[in-house]
Amino acid sequence: MTEINPEEVLARFEELSVLESEFEDVELQIIRKSDALHAPLFQQRAAVIAKIPHFWALVFEQSPPEVDNYILPSDSQVFADCLETLEVSRFEMHMANGSPRSFSIKFGFSENSYFEDKLLEKKFWYRKAMDGDEWQGLVSEPVKIHWKKGRDLTGGLTDAAYALYEARKKLLAKSNGNAKSIETSLPEYKVLAKMIEQGEDASNSFFAWFGFVSSWRWVSAEESEQANKLEKERMEKRKRGEKVEDEAIDEDDQDFQEVEVFPQGDELATIIAEDMWPSAIKYFKQAHEADDDDGSDLEIEDFDEEDDSDGEIDIRGLVGKGQKSKGSSESPPPKKQRKN
């Protein structure tokens, strides 16, 4: 039996923590570099894509399972009908207290029968929480979708999430930010919690994702800035070899997920932003390769605008093409990928 000195173990952990923070600095440098190198290519790509009808509908249809699993036939129908552009941008890249890990996903739509919006932008802020637990991750705000009458694919979820978010903002403004514990007494809270509880087994529309807030809890810009400052101070101490006390961990009993309409919203956003969007050409080609064998011409049908949510919809069927097939999102590229 070899006993390891606990002091020794702690010292190693401190060293690893310092290294982790240096690795993180390098990651951020690489994200900046990568963004700068890719920017002109994404612009050129957008110009080519604009000439290809249904490009993004086909990409969503060939997307990795982590995305595709959230897309109902009725969502596919919306994409096929009117999704025109998709754009990811790292909007905090050059902001003083911003993070290169924050991003926005913009969906551009043509005139359609579902909602009034021509642009739906979902922003994700990379933030760090205070209060002992060192949570960091992506938080977002519910996006208001102006559904046309009787066309809301989410059964009121996005509206309810938006209403709670607005009510919460007012409550916080009134109470100088100390109202965390009474949020649960808001009528909008009760409405949304009940909707989620009752719809638990129903599979949600992809569009419910626009109502996502956090996979843990909402973290404000101010809190995150304070947490980052504190973390930096602790890291400086570690680098000087000073002992850093563990903060008391303030366990919070509130179940924040009770009012979260799309619990995996951050993971889904990350896969769209870091895989589906940058590799869109690959997925688009896969949609065509799967079709190579049936020899049919490329024809785009005008879609029936009626909601056809009672059956499995194959977008490639809708655009006059063959069987659906799934490619792998893993590198290396799919076996025997064909040149065009």
Next chain:
Amino acid sequence: MTEINPEEVLARFEELSVLESEFEDVELQIIRKSDALHAPLFQQRAAVIAKIPHFWALVFEQSPPEVDNYILPSDSQVFADCLETLEVSRFEMHMANGSPRSFSIKFGFSENSYFEDKLLEKKFWYRKAMDGDEWQGLVSEPVKIHWKKGRDLTGGLTDAAYALYEARKKLLAKSNGNAKSIETSLPEYKVLAKMIEQGEDASNSFFAWFGFVSSWRWVSAEESEQANKLEKERMEKRKRGEKVEDEAIDEDDQDFQEVEVFPQGDELATIIAEDMWPSAIKYFKQAHEADDDDGSDLEIEDFDEEDDSDGEIDIRGLVGKGQKSKGSSESPPPKKQRKN
């Protein structure tokens, strides 16, 4: 019904292909940049890890499911007993015809009862195939493991894969590279194919991965160089707006996978190289966090060297720690990750 002109579609595909090749150039630049920025940190990390017993065994135990699924209890036992170092390097980074996507994974072992080797190095070359199909991906060579008597965890698979590879090399040398079709008549081919067929349902040891060759077929450095040259010429033509003929696709009927001992070997290698290895500190901390609650001291047992493959082994149990728990390999980082 909107009809799209097939000529128009082809023109868009050509434009997308040119863009894809420009994206690939940027990816390679980023890999080079990332490698240069990370190198000093990985060196510092290795120095800290050297002071922490069982670091890599704990990392393997907390590895993402895509890795963990391939690790049998008997493999965990080997890692716990004698795995000392793990190192990923991009060994073709500065070679004229090399690819920054090629990498090697080096496993360093202490004296042990399983095999004679102190170092097992598995190399993966990123290569492109000729013959119409545009396959590109990672190929490898079987690594000879000098198993001690009665200790071969793969039941002879690595030996058989290595024997076929050696026989194949001799055959190719004798026939100036034109022997592809008679490879299947080699006695070593038949032996290995039969072993794989018979063992189809048995779950293989992780160590069978050292016998991996390709998820499609072996591609030589010469072939890859030729294919890259041809691809470059075609891309130059495309950029000048010249029409590029599709090459005839020479469908090959041979089932190369008949003698592949570890069909997902390239995917496993990629996840080790691009996730588990760079994020090792995160996985190591997860192993400790899962343990935080039981308050036990850190004790390292001397492992019983008997093979204990008849039950589930918990490495953290072996090192005197608590229950096994799985973290997520997805970003953002796990919820409520604790600072140390």
